Amino acid sequence: MNAPAPSLNLLDRPASSWRAALDDFGYEPYRGDQVAEWVFQRGVFDFERMTNLPADMRTGLASQAAVAPPEVAQRFVSSDRSRRYLLRTGGGELVEAVYMPTGERATLCISSQVGCRFACTFCQTGTMKLQRSLSAGEIVGQVLSLLSDAELPPKRTNVVFMGQGEPLDNLPGVIGAVEALQDPAGPGWSWRRITVSTVGLVPALAELGRLGERRPRIAVSLNASTDAVRSELMPINRKYPIADLVAALRDIPWRRRERVTFEYVLLRGVNDSPDDAKRLGKLLRGLPAKVNLIPWNPIETMPFARPDQDAIDRFRREALGSGLDVLVRYSRGADIGAACGQLQAAHDPSVSPTTVSAD
Ligand code: SAH
Numbered sequence: 001m002n003a004p005a006p007s008l009n010l011l012d013r014p015a016s017s018w019r020a021a022l023d024d025f026g027y028e029p030y031r032g033d034q035v036a037e038w039v040f041q042r043g044v045f046d047f048e049r050m051t052n053l054p055a056d057m058r059t060g061l062a063s064q065a066a067v068a069p070p071e072v073a074q075r076f077v078s079s080d081r082s083r084r085y086l087l088r089t090g091g092g093e094l095v096e097a098v099y100m101p102t103g104e105r106a107t108l109c110i111s112s113q114v115g116c117r118f119a120c121t122f123c124q125t126g127t128m129k130l131q132r133s134l135s136a137g138e139i140v141g142q143v144l145s146l147l148s149d150a151e152l153p154p155k156r157t158n159v160v161f162m163g164q165g166e167p168l169d170n171l172p173g174v175i176g177a178v179e180a181l182q183d184p185a186g187p188g189w190s191w192r193r194i195t196v197s198t199v200g201l202v203p204a205l206a207e208l209g210r211l212g213e214r215r216p217r218i219a220v221s222l223n224a225s226t227d228a229v230r231s232e233l234m235p236i237n238r239k240y241p242i243a244d245l246v247a248a249l250r251d252i253p254w255r256r257r258e259r260v261t262f263e264y265v266l267l268r269g270v271n272d273s274p275d276d277a278k279r280l281g282k283l284l285r286g287l288p289a290k291v292n293l294i295p296w297n298p299i300e301t302m303p304f305a306r307p308d309q310d311a312i313d314r315f316r317r318e319a320l321g322s323g324l325d326v327l328v329r330y331s332r333g334a335d336i337g338a339a340c341g342q343l344q345a346a347h348d349p350s351v352s353p354t355t356v357s358a359d
Contacts, residue, residue, distance in 0.1 A: 008065040009090070011137030011144070014179050015040065015186030025064050027057060033185060039067050040186050045147040048287045069141030070095065072149055076336035084338035087145055089114070089138055093131060096343040097163055098141045098331050099150065102336045106154035110142040111343070112174050113165025118199050119233045120221075122265060124299050124342050127166045133169070136176025143181065160195045162219070164343050168204035178216050191216050197263065199236050200245040209252040219261035220249065225279035233270070241281065249287060259325075265331075265340075266295050266312060268305040274318040281322025291319060291326040296355045297339040 010018055018032035027140060034052055038044040045067040047058045058187050083099040098109040116123075144157055159181065161167040167174045174196060174215035181189045192231035194216035198205065208215055222242075224230035230237040249260055262284065266272045280291065293316060296306045307315070312328060319326040331339030 006128045006193070009068045009137040009141075010039075011067055011069065011139075011140050011180070012135050012176065014176075014183035016183050018185070021065070022061075025061065029059075031057070033261050035061075035067070036185050039144070043144065045069060045144070045148075051202045053153060054239065069144040069148075070138060072145060075149070076338065078336045078338060080331040080332050080335075082333040082336075082338055083146075083149075084333055084336050084343075085146060085149070085301060087142060090151070090294050091132075093344075095134065095138075095164055096338075097146055098333060098338045098343075099146045101150075101154065104155040106150070106157050108143055108146050108159045109162045110146075110159055110162050111163035111165050112141060112167040112170045112323060116165050117169065118166050120199065120233070121221075122223075122233060122267060122296060122299075122302060122304050125167075127301075128164075130165075130169075133165070133173050136173050136180055139173055139177035140180045140186075143187075153201070156193075157189075158193045158195070159189075160197060160219070162195075162197045162340065166201070168201040168208070171204055171207060175211070181320055182214060195219050195261070197221060197261075199234055200240055201236070201336070202240045202244050202248045205245075205248045206251065212253075216259070217261070218249075218252070219246065219263055221265075222262045222280075223265050225276040225283060229271055234265075246283060246287070246341050254288050259290050262289055264291055264316065266293055266307050268296075268307040268311065269306065272307045272311050272315050275324070277315050277318035277324075278322050280319060281324050284324065289324070291317075291324050292329045293326060294329050294331065294340055296340055297334055299329050299342065 001063045013021065015036040019029035023029045023030040035050060038050045044050060047061045050058060068090055072085055072087050073088045074086040075083055081101050085097045086094050087097055089092055093114045095111040095114055097111060100107045113133050114131035115128035118126060120126040147153065161174065172240055175306040178194055181187050181194060191214060196216045200220050223233050227237060227241045289323060295312055296304055298306060316326055316328055333339055
C-alpha cells in the first residue's frame with residue numbers, strides 16, 4: 001500500500017517559518033534553511049535530491065511534508081517567446097500561468113483562483129464559474145514551476161496577479177503568497193516586483209492598504225469612464241461604483257514615487273470615444289496614476305470588437321491631453337491564447353505533458 005500523502009505543503013508557509021516546521025518534526029531548525037535554499041536558490045523540490053540532508057531525514061521528511069508546486073500539464077510556446085502553461089494542482093484542477101521574457105528579465109502572470117465569479121462580459125475567464133480559491137502554496141508554486149521550466153533562468157522576475165481569478169476575492173491565499181515571495185529566507189523579492197490586479201473590491205482594497213510596507217503594487221481594471229457602461233461590462237460595479245472605488249484608492253497610503261495602474265480594455269464603440277478619454281482624465285485627477293490601454297483581445301463568442309488603430313491612437317492622444325500618463329499595451333502570446341482575458345484552462349483532466357509551438 002502507498003504511504004498516505006503528506007498533508008503539509010511547505011509552500012503554504014513563508015520560508016522563514018520552515019525552521020519551526022522542521023523543529024516540530026524533530027529536526028534541527030537550521031535544516032529548514034537548507035531546505036529553503038534547495039527550493040528557492042536551486043529549484044530542487046524533491047527531498048531525496050537534497051544531498052546535504054542525512055539520508056534518514058530525507059525519507060522521514062518525505063512522509064511528513066512536501067514541497068509541491070503544481071505540475072506542468074501542458075506548455076504552449078508563442079512566436080514571441082512567451083509561454084502559456086496549463087498547470088495541474090494537487091487537487092487535480094487546471095490553472096493557467098504565462099511566462100513572458102524580455103531580454104534578461106521575465107514577467108510571470110499567475111492565477112489566484114480556479115475560474116472566477118465576477119463574470120466580466122468581455123473576459124474569457126469570466127465565462128467560467130468559480131471552482132475554488134488557490135492556497136498560498138499553489139500560488140507560489142506557479143512561480144516555482146514556471147521558473148524551473150525556463151530555458152535560461154531570468155536575471156530578474158516580476159509577478160503579476162493577472163491570470164485567472166480575482167486576487168482580492170482570495171485575500172488569505174494572495175496575501176500569504178505575497179508574504180512568502182517577499183520572505184528573505186525565500187525569494188526575498190521587494191514589493192516593487194509584485195502587482196495585484198483587481199476588479200475593484202472596495203473593502204479588500206482597504207485591507208491591502210493596511211499591509212503597510214509589505215503591500216504589493218496595485219492595478220485596477222477600470223475599463224469604462226461611466227457607471228452605466230462599467231456596470232454592463234463588469235457587474236461588480238453595481239456593488240462598488242466608480243466613485244467608491246476611486247475614493248478607496250485615494251485612501252491608500254501610496255509610497256514615494258509609487259503609482260497605481262489602471263487597466264482599460266478598449267472595446268470598439270463601447271468605451272473608446274474621445275469623451276471617454278476626457279472623463280477618464282477627470283476621474284483620476286489627483287491620484288498617482290498611470291493608465292494601460294489594452295486593445296481587446298477577441299473571443300469569438302463575444303459581441304465585441306477591438307477598435308481600429310486610428311481609434312486607439314485618438315483615445316491615447318485625448319487621454320494624454322487630459323493629463324494622464326498612458327501607454328497602449330499590446331498583449332503577448334495571442335497566437336497561443338495567452339493574451340489578457342483569453343485564459344480558460346481546458347477542463348479535460350487527461351491532458352498529458354506536451355509542448356505545442358505556435359511557429
Ligand atoms: N480579476 C483581476 C485579474 C485579472 S487581470 C482583474 O480583473 O484585474 C485580467 C486583465 O485582463 C483585466 O484588466 C481585464 O480587464 C483584462 N481583460 C480581460 N479580458 C480581456 C480581453 N479579452 N482582452 C484584453 N484584456 C482583457
